Amino acid sequence: MRKIHNTGFQMAAILCSVFFLFPFYWVVISITKDISQLYEGTFLPGVPSHMIDNLIGVFGFNHAIFLRWLGNSFLFATMGALLGTFFAALAGYAFRRYAFIGRKLLYILILGFSMVPAFATVLPLFIIFKNIGLLDTRWCIIIPSIVNIFGVYLMIVYFNQIPQELFDAAMIDGAGDATTFFRVGLPNILSGFTTLLLLSFVGVWNNYFLPLVLLNSSEQFPLILGITTIRSLQGFPIYNLVIMGAFITTLPLLILFLVGQRFLAPQLTGAIK
């Protein structure tokens, strides 16, 4: 087919880009502004630039609690992603390799529970953590983050794609479960494993509702919750610091999405030839 109306299409694409890029642009110019420059409301970066002041301001806010939030976010996301994905892979292996009683029922339960919305599980979690005295500690974010039911479902799907011959060969060579899992299973699902790892990292990093409900003291907050509490003594948000905080919170995500694009974007492979 001839390429018709190409300039029209190109213009439409550029127009859409303006819409999708505008908030990014606005954040990048706004982190150079102090509060009075923000109120001027222009499309240009602040002159003189207050970027360094904002950086110092956000890291110095409330006795450098921002660093603590940053650390918490990395702790929650790393623990949740690594352990959650690993356990999910173990479950996937078990489903692939063993016929056990209730296997089918368990599979249906996993599929069903992966659809249960988060807020329905967070309220019961609140009661559980309250009863065992872990409420408002970092454990009550780490422990639920490790349980990744949708991840288990994905891993079952991934492991089912490994050909039976590979497992048979490992068994003939006398490999035990551990060896088979690490030497045969994991290498064959590596790309899926990486996808799930990145997805869970982003998921835990962005999880706002769980810490909102379960945490109360500022020292336990992750970034995403912390930046919404940057307020002056009068209780009003310090807008320039909130924007800087939001920028820093987003930075690792943007890097991750750009580096791990291959694993995170919807798959076009197989379709592109």
Place this chain on the structure above:
Amino acid sequence: MWFVGLSNYSSILTDEKFWQGFGIPVFLLLVQIPAMLILAIFIGLLYERIKHSEVYRLIFYLPYAIPAVIASIIWSYIFSKTMSPFIPLLKFLGFGQVQLITLSCLPWILLIIILWEWTGYTSLIIYAALLSIPKEYTEQASIDGANYFQAAFYIKVPLLKNTVLILFIFNAIGALQIFNETWMLGGVGNFSLMTLPPNYTPAMYVYHQAFNYGAFTYSIAMALILAAIIFIFSFAFMKMSAKVLQSHE
């Protein structure tokens, strides 16, 4: 305990405030999701026709990397009457005092935020489906004298039906439990630029009942009813996915 539990459920059924909260999800279901799907189909078709489409795919997809909480904060500032970069322009046009963060404008602001967040991602899924349509179909049509638009709308778009339906259900599940966006726009007291009624969305009402009104078991019962409604959509989603998987085999 047993009777308390049951009475919770029966009082939810008559709790108007809970059901009023569904206004926003229904708005998203009827307006935002269809608008986004149409836009995403348009963009998906665009990807096939433009130069440097991989650059545009990345640009449109980028907002998906931004958490909803932060997207909502940033957009609410862009729409605010204090920090908006459009104020000088609006003043010039004589609309200096216009206030956009209001209860009546909020659904539309919500629409823009969600379109911004999800359209790029959705268009990628549409694009993947478009790529899987055999070239012969449209080639045959163009031999028969169909122009590009006819080929796109009469041959490609109908073939997207299953993908679009799955996307609709997937987004409906999200719309029913919408919390982060509305919470950042007007739920956090004086942190946000306005204050929304506690039952603005079902999930917000659940949160307020549990932590501000002290009706914890009542809110859990509400969460379960909401989860059940969502499960109906999820079930349809699973059924549909299974059907599509089978049709690919």
